[in-house]
Amino acid sequence: xxxxxxxxxxxDIVRGDLEDKFxxxxxxxxxTRKSAKSYIxxxxxxxxxxxxxxxxxxxxxxxxxCFTGVTWQHENxxxxxxEYYQYTLKKxxx
Numbered sequence: 001x002x003x004x005x006x007x008x009x010x011x012d013i014v015r016g017d018l019e020d021k022f023x024x025x026x027x028x029x030x031x032t033r034k035s036a037k038s039y040i041x042x043x044x045x046x047x048x049x050x051x052x053x054x055x056x057x058x059x060x061x062x063x064x065x066c067f068t069g070v071t072w073q074h075e076n077x078x079x080x081x082x083e084y085y086q087y088t089l090k091k092x093x094x
Protein backbone atom coordinates (compact mmCIF):
# COMPACT_ATOMS: atom_id res chain seq x y z
CA UNK A 1 0.00 0.00 0.00
CA UNK A 2 1.09 3.52 -0.81
CA UNK A 3 -0.26 6.82 0.46
CA UNK A 4 -0.27 10.16 -1.37
CA UNK A 5 -0.86 13.30 0.67
CA UNK A 6 -1.46 16.72 -0.87
CA UNK A 7 -0.62 19.89 1.07
CA UNK A 8 -1.32 23.48 0.03
CA UNK A 9 0.93 26.35 1.10
CA UNK A 10 -1.09 29.57 0.78
CA UNK A 11 -1.45 33.03 2.26
CA ASP A 12 -3.69 33.60 5.26
CA ILE A 13 -4.84 36.59 7.30
CA VAL A 14 -4.19 36.04 11.03
CA ARG A 15 -5.25 38.85 13.36
CA GLY A 16 -4.93 41.38 10.53
CA ASP A 17 -1.45 40.22 9.44
CA LEU A 18 -0.68 38.56 6.11
CA GLU A 19 0.92 35.23 7.02
CA ASP A 20 1.09 31.73 5.55
CA LYS A 21 -0.65 28.41 6.14
CA PHE A 22 0.29 24.86 5.20
CA UNK A 23 -2.75 22.61 5.24
CA UNK A 24 -3.58 19.04 4.27
CA UNK A 25 -6.15 19.08 1.47
CA UNK A 26 -6.20 15.43 0.30
CA UNK A 27 -5.02 11.96 1.28
CA UNK A 28 -5.37 8.93 -1.01
CA UNK A 29 -4.36 5.27 -0.65
CA UNK A 30 -3.21 3.12 -3.59
CA UNK A 31 -2.38 -0.57 -4.00
CA THR A 32 0.58 -0.02 -6.32
CA ARG A 33 3.29 2.60 -6.62
CA LYS A 34 2.53 2.94 -10.34
CA SER A 35 -1.09 3.97 -9.70
CA ALA A 36 -0.04 6.44 -7.00
CA LYS A 37 2.53 7.99 -9.31
CA SER A 38 0.03 8.29 -12.17
CA TYR A 39 -2.41 10.05 -9.78
CA ILE A 40 0.30 12.60 -8.93
CA UNK A 41 1.24 13.10 -12.59
CA UNK A 42 -2.41 13.62 -13.63
CA UNK A 43 -2.84 16.21 -10.89
CA UNK A 44 0.40 18.02 -11.73
CA UNK A 45 -0.32 18.08 -15.46
CA UNK A 46 -3.76 19.61 -14.86
CA UNK A 47 -2.20 22.59 -13.01
CA UNK A 48 -0.42 25.61 -14.40
CA UNK A 49 2.93 26.71 -13.06
CA UNK A 50 6.44 25.45 -12.48
CA UNK A 51 6.74 21.82 -11.40
CA UNK A 52 9.44 19.93 -9.54
CA UNK A 53 9.52 16.15 -9.22
CA UNK A 54 11.76 14.23 -6.84
CA UNK A 55 10.83 10.52 -6.99
CA UNK A 56 12.66 7.88 -4.94
CA UNK A 57 12.29 4.12 -4.89
CA UNK A 58 12.14 1.84 -1.90
CA UNK A 59 11.16 3.17 1.50
CA UNK A 60 12.29 6.76 0.81
CA UNK A 61 9.60 9.42 0.59
CA UNK A 62 9.05 11.10 -2.80
CA UNK A 63 8.09 14.78 -3.10
CA UNK A 64 6.55 16.67 -6.03
CA UNK A 65 5.69 20.37 -6.12
CA CYS A 66 3.66 22.70 -8.30
CA PHE A 67 4.48 26.40 -7.81
CA THR A 68 1.61 28.67 -8.86
CA GLY A 69 3.63 31.89 -9.14
CA VAL A 70 1.65 33.76 -6.47
CA THR A 71 4.00 35.47 -3.99
CA TRP A 72 3.55 37.67 -0.91
CA GLN A 73 5.59 39.09 1.92
CA HIS A 74 5.10 37.51 5.35
CA GLU A 75 4.29 40.50 7.59
CA ASN A 76 5.88 39.14 10.78
CA UNK A 77 9.19 37.88 9.36
CA UNK A 78 9.47 40.00 6.20
CA UNK A 79 10.25 36.84 4.23
CA UNK A 80 8.98 36.42 0.65
CA UNK A 81 6.61 33.43 0.43
CA UNK A 82 5.30 31.52 -2.57
CA GLU A 83 2.09 29.53 -3.05
CA TYR A 84 2.60 25.86 -3.96
CA TYR A 85 1.09 22.38 -3.78
CA GLN A 86 3.17 19.54 -2.30
CA TYR A 87 2.53 15.89 -3.15
CA THR A 88 4.13 13.30 -0.87
CA LEU A 89 4.33 9.63 -1.89
CA LYS A 90 5.39 7.01 0.66
CA LYS A 91 4.71 3.46 1.73
CA UNK A 92 1.72 3.21 4.03
CA UNK A 93 2.32 1.69 7.46
CA UNK A 94 -1.07 0.13 8.17
